[in-house]
Amino acid sequence: MNKKCIIRLLRYKNALHRLNTLGFVKIFSDNLADAVGVTATQVRKDFSLFGISGNKRGGYQIDALIEKLNGLMGKDELQEVVIVGGGNIGTALMKYKGFEKEGIKIVACFDIDPSKYQKKEKEVSVMALEELKDFVKARKIKIGIIAVPEIAAQQVLDHMLAAGIKGIVNFAPIRLRGSADCVINNVNLVLELETVIYFIVNGLNKMIGEIHEDQKS
């Protein structure tokens, strides 16, 4: 079984979700491939690896496929997520409405700057960093987002680990190290831009295909 395959499965699931809400009922491997940006063979191979099967000459039933993928991906229960750092990125994430439909809920944000604290109905509360540990332990939260300046990232990671967080998306432009006990996905938005710039400046538009790669550790 292929490591990258897992990320592709998540992509398939998201694409199928979209196609489903658009009213599609059945899909062929090449449509799905197209939506996600891979080859049809790859889609079928991935499915084959995970024991997903469709109907020969009939394609795949979208709802059954989504169900199967959700099962494989363990996306049955709503995942509660906390953010540390209520600045630009943290706020953007808090305000984003698109998480819920993927079974993700941002339940709280923690900051050290008291001017950021807020407690409103309908909005995500911003609390003192000191409250993180109790909050996370009480609600058994497993996933956290780091949206603090680079300089504070390692320290925040330590707080999160102490609180029992098991998975982190880190937006600080520094590679935080995970462990057997905690997976970290380092997302570097500047790098996303730089990558594009590289291809433009060097006229490598030809080099089409999957290119970027993040790191989980």
Added chain:
Amino acid sequence: MNKKCIIRLLRYKNALHRLNTLGFVKIFSDNLADAVGVTATQVRKDFSLFGISGNKRGGYQIDALIEKLNGLMGKDELQEVVIVGGGNIGTALMKYKGFEKEGIKIVACFDIDPSKYQKKEKEVSVMALEELKDFVKARKIKIGIIAVPEIAAQQVLDHMLAAGIKGIVNFAPIRLRGSADCVINNVNLVLELETVIYFIVNGLNKMIGEIHEDQKS
């Protein structure tokens, strides 16, 4: 030459930048590997592929290395970038101070919602989408960021292509297709979270290593 290698080179560059500002002068392949999350052999192999050499038993001179990488990456001139969509993500990016030191400058934002328009000193102006084309053409801007709702993304892409944009980072959770004439880097933040959730829910913390992969097309 390896495709992923290019992204690693950008990572090396960023890490070196950081180490440099921290006062380091020279570095060994294993330090750099550590900072970026790869093996020392990989670092040397990558450098070898791009004709970068250091000093046996002496490691690499950081400033010379940065210069060489900048040369290879074509990061000599300041890159001006426009955003379309002045909402949550667009605003976060506009306010972010970390681009300039990587030679990137957000010069303007375009939106269809007049309530978002603003023209202040010191801040990035938000203008009407209709002004995009002239602005981009006049300043010969090559790079754009799409930060509009999914439903509007394809249309915005068309506007950008018409304006002459050659490279795009797209935050809408839909795969926009590039062409020989335009590179698109689709960034999906929900997927970044979902990936972490997958690893936690399935107890695959063991599966340490580089995992995530974005797409440029």
Added chain:
DNA sequence: GATTTATAGTGAAAAAAATCACAAAAAAAC
């Protein structure tokens, strides 16, 4: 109901990427 056709499924082959293993060379130690 036979034939054609489109599509899934998959072992085999190819391609791509990472790692290994070791030579070369520079610095350090003696």
Added chain:
DNA sequence: GTTTTTTTGTGATTTTTTTCACTATAAATC
């Protein structure tokens, strides 16, 4: 100034990932 140590550089090898080439099968057509 010789030996040891440390680190780079890279061809060879291994591993991983993708693609190919083909079979099986269900639907559509005749």
